[in-house]
Amino acid sequence: MTAGETWRQTIAKAEILLSEGEANEDISGIADAVSAFNAALKLASRSEAPLDWAKTQSRLSAALRALGARIDDPVMLHSAMTACDHALEIYRVDATPEDWARTVALLGAAQVVLGERDSDPAWLSAALNSYRLATRVYTREAAPADWARMQRNCGAVLSLQGERMGDTTSLRDSVDHYRAALDAYSRQESPIDVAITQNNLGQALRVLGERDRDRGCLAEAVAACRAALAVYTREATPVEWAMASTNLGNALTALDDLGSLEEAVAIYREAIAVLAGPARLQQRAIARYNLKRAETRLSELRQSQSDHRQ
Numbered sequence: 001m002t003a004g005e006t007w008r009q010t011i012a013k014a015e016i017l018l019s020e021g022e023a024n025e026d027i028s029g030i031a032d033a034v035s036a037f038n039a040a041l042k043l044a045s046r047s048e049a050p051l052d053w054a055k056t057q058s059r060l061s062a063a064l065r066a067l068g069a070r071i072d073d074p075v076m077l078h079s080a081m082t083a084c085d086h087a088l089e090i091y092r093v094d095a096t097p098e099d100w101a102r103t104v105a106l107l108g109a110a111q112v113v114l115g116e117r118d119s120d121p122a123w124l125s126a127a128l129n130s131y132r133l134a135t136r137v138y139t140r141e142a143a144p145a146d147w148a149r150m151q152r153n154c155g156a157v158l159s160l161q162g163e164r165m166g167d168t169t170s171l172r173d174s175v176d177h178y179r180a181a182l183d184a185y186s187r188q189e190s191p192i193d194v195a196i197t198q199n200n201l202g203q204a205l206r207v208l209g210e211r212d213r214d215r216g217c218l219a220e221a222v223a224a225c226r227a228a229l230a231v232y233t234r235e236a237t238p239v240e241w242a243m244a245s246t247n248l249g250n251a252l253t254a255l256d257d258l259g260s261l262e263e264a265v266a267i268y269r270e271a272i273a274v275l276a277g278p279a280r281l282q283q284r285a286i287a288r289y290n291l292k293r294a295e296t297r298l299s300e301l302r303q304s305q306s307d308h309r310q
Contacts, residue, residue, distance in 0.1 A: 007043040007052055011059065014040055018063050025279055027070055033063045046090075051099075054090035057083045058103045065110040074117065080110040093136060101137035104130050105150065112157055119164055128157045140184065145193075148184035151177045152197050159204045171208040178204060195231035198224045199244045206251045221251040222260075234274060242274040246287050253294045258305070261298040268294060 001009075014036030021029030037060040044052035061083035068076030084107040091100040108130030115123030131153045138146035155177035162171030178201040185193045202224035209217030225248035232241040245267050252264035268291035275284040 003043055004049065004052070007040055007049075007056075010036060010040040010043060011056060014059065014063070018059075018066065022066055025070075027067065030063060030067045030070065034060070034067055037063050050090045051096070054087040054099070054103075057087040058091075058099070058106060061087070061103070061106050061110065065106070065113060068110075069113045072117065074114065077110050077114050077117075081107060081114075084110065097137045101134045101146070105134045105138075105153070108134070108153065108157075112153075112160075115157075116160055121161065121165060124157050124161050124164075128154060128161075131157065144184050145188060145190070148181045148188070148193065151181035151184070152193075152200065155181065155197075155204065156200060159200065159207070162204070163207055166211070168208060168211050171204055171211070174204045175201065175208065191231045195228045195240070195244070198231075199228040199247055202228065202244075202247050202251055206247075206254055209251075210254050215255065218251060218254050222248065222255070225251055234270075238274050239280070242271040242287075243283065245271040246283070246290065249287075249294065250290060253290065253297070256297065256301075258298070258301050261294055261301065264294045265291065265298060 014033050017029055017033035017036055020026065021031075021033055037056060041053070041056045041060060044056050046053040061080045064076050064080035064083060068074070068080060084103050087103045088100065088107075090096075091103055093100045108127040111123050111127035111130060114120065115125075115127060131150045135147060135150050137143070138150050140147040155174045158170045158174035158177060161167055162169075162174060178197055181197050182194060182201070185197060202221045205217050205221035205224060209215070209221055225244060228244040229241065229248065232244050234241045249264040249267040249271065252260040252267070255261075268287055272284055272287045272291065275287060
């Protein structure tokens with residue numbers, strides 16, 4: 001077997017480990033993927049097989065980012081960015097445009113995790129720039145699915161900026177990016193992508209509505225979350241269903257009326273029942289906290305209504 005054949009087998013194994021590890025939230029599986037990509041890197045000489053070397057660096061970055069995000073390791077996240085930088089020493093927008101754009105987007109993904117982890121606006125701005133740079137290749141005409149993904153990624157970064165920095169302009173820009181992505185996804189008949197984007201849109205609209213005290217915006221947030229739940233089901237996608245349900249509960253709670261709060265309480269309880277097990281401890285704790293807030297506010301409104309009747 002030649003070195004090239006061995007490299008192809010090794011990197012294919014690494015891709016399987018990464019895909020399965022991410023799908024199953026298996027940290028040890030993702031760590032094995034990192035090891036496999038590092039092994040593949042030793043089989044691809046930069047001088048003799050530069051494109052193989054660059055591909056391995058790019059895919060190693062994805063694995064390092066996936067693992068670093070899950071174990072909260074900033075050194076690993078910086079290593080992910082370094083691997084992207086190495087790949088971009090070979091990839092050029094004019095010579096290898098798709099590989100270049102894919103790697104730039106991976107760089108943005110690592111920058112987002114660091115920005116969110118450290119509450120660092122500089123990293124979030126860098127991620128936004130990376131995603132926008134990738135659209136030099138990922139145009140709506142030539143690569144509509146990738147273009148839509150970059151719009152959604154930009155929306156996520158802008159939403160983070162808006163939430164962390166109290167910047168309503170970023171939140172409005174986030175909403176615009178999510179709606180642009182939705183328009184593209186609806187044309188592609190991609191229901192899961194529509195659901196992900198609707199759920200994200202619902203969160204951005206809810207935060208914006210709370211900031212601006214805009215019930216119309218909050219009603220749009222509820223509608224977006226319901227649209228996500230038209231795709232997610234408790235049976236087929238229980239975790240996604242529970243997270244989107246929690247998001248809907250948050251939007252209903254923000255509307256702050258008796259009927260909306262009653263629905264929110266019921267939704268939170270159903271979501272908590274699905275978010276079982278140690279892997280979902282954090283999400284379950286957040287849902288329980290939100291449930292308690294909604295129950296307290298509902299009790300206050302019922303008491304106020306009772307007092308007015310007396």
